[in-house]
Amino acid sequence: MGQKFSAAALFRKGISGDDWPRAWRHHDLQSTYDVVIVGGGIHGLATAYYLAKHHGIDRVAVIEKGYIGGGGSGRNTAIIRANYLTPEGSRFYDRSVELYEGLSDDLNFNIMFEQRGHMTLAHSDASLRTMRWRAEVNKLQGIDSEVIGPEDVKALAPMIDTSRRVGHPIEGALWHPPGGIARHDAVVWAYARGADSLGVHIHQQTEVTGIDVDGGRVTGVQTARGRISAPVVVNCTAGWSSIISAMAGVRLPITTTPLQAAVTEPVQHFLHPVVVSGTLHVYVSQTARGELVFGAAVDPYTSYKTNGSLEFTEGLAAHILELMPAVGKMRLLRQWAGLCDMTPDYAPIISGTPVDGFYVDVGWGTWGFKAGPVAGEQTAALVATGRVPELIAAFGYDRFAEGTLTAEKGAAAVGH
C-alpha cells in the first residue's frame, strides 16, 4: 500500500521537482454504489476503509462537499484519550486508543501519534471527586488512569503554576498515561490512501443535495454532480449531521456549536503531556514542531460559524496565563473553529435509523477526532452485518425516545 521511500530517496525526490505519486485516485462518479458515505473526514474515510478491509465491501463511495479532512477532522486539537466517565464511553475510546497505537503500521503512514500522557487538573474538592470517579471507572475497564497530587503535576509539567497564590489553586489531577496527540491531517490522508487502495472511490467537491427514500427505505443520494443509487447511505458528517439526516426525513436531537482553538509560534520543547483545566476552560499541548495548541470552552451560542473571535482570544489568554505565566511572551499565530454536534447526553449516535439502509455516525460533540478509528470500525461492522456491535450498543438512535441515555458530560475536557 502506497509507495515507500528511503530517507535519501525521499530527500532526492523532494528536491527533484518531479510530481509525487497520487495518494488516492480520481474516479468518475458512478451511477450506483453498494454504500455511499456522506462526509470525507476521518469517520467517513475510516468507515470506508474498514468496510473494504474487514467486510470485503468495496463498491463504496465517500462523498465530500469540500476537500477531504476540511471539516471537523482538520479543525480540532488532535487529542486522543480514553479517560471517560461512563464504562461505555471508556471502553469505546480505549478501543480507539488501541487502533491509534497500531494505525501508522496498519496504514503504512506515520500519523505521529505520541503518547505523552493526558492530565486533567482539578482545582476544587468537587472536581477532584469527579477525577476519582473517572479513575475508578477507567481502572475497572483496564484503562491506565489515576489521581495524582499537585507535586506530581509539577514534576510532569514544571511550567504549570502549582502554587497557592493563584485564583484557582491546583488540588490534584487525573493522570492518564496512554493519552496524547497525533497529526490530524496525516490520519485523514492515511485512511484516504488505505481506502483508495482497497477500491473505495473518494469524490471531493461533491455536495449532497438530497437523499432519496422510497417506502421507508433509502434508495440513493442526489448530488451536485448527479444522482447515485445505493441501498445503503451512511451520514458521517460533523457540523451538518442534522441537515443531512433531515434530507432522509430523520430528525436528530442535535444542536451545533463552534469550538475555537489557536496555535502559537513554535518554541523549544518544554511541555510534554496534554494539560486540561475544566475550571479555567483551557487545554494545551505542544506539537512535535514546538507550537502550543490551545482550546477552550465551546462558544456560548449555536452557530455554523468557523471563524475565530477576539473574545475567545482574550479569554484564552487570561486563563492560560493563570496556568502557565511564562508563556506570556509567546505570540499566537492562528485561530480557527470547528463545529460540534451536541447530543443531549454528550454521547454519539452510531446507529441505524427509522429509514432502512440509512445509518448515522454523528453527534461527536468535542470528541470526533479521538473517536475516528473506532467509529469507523464499528460503523463498518454495523452496516456490513446489520447487527449492533456490543461496543456501540449504548449509542443507539432510539435511546432518546426510550430515555436510556449515556450521561457522558462529566468527561468533557472543558465547559460545554
Ligand code: PYC
Ligand atoms: O475531550 O479531549 C477532549 C477534547 C479536546 C479538545 C476538545 N475536546
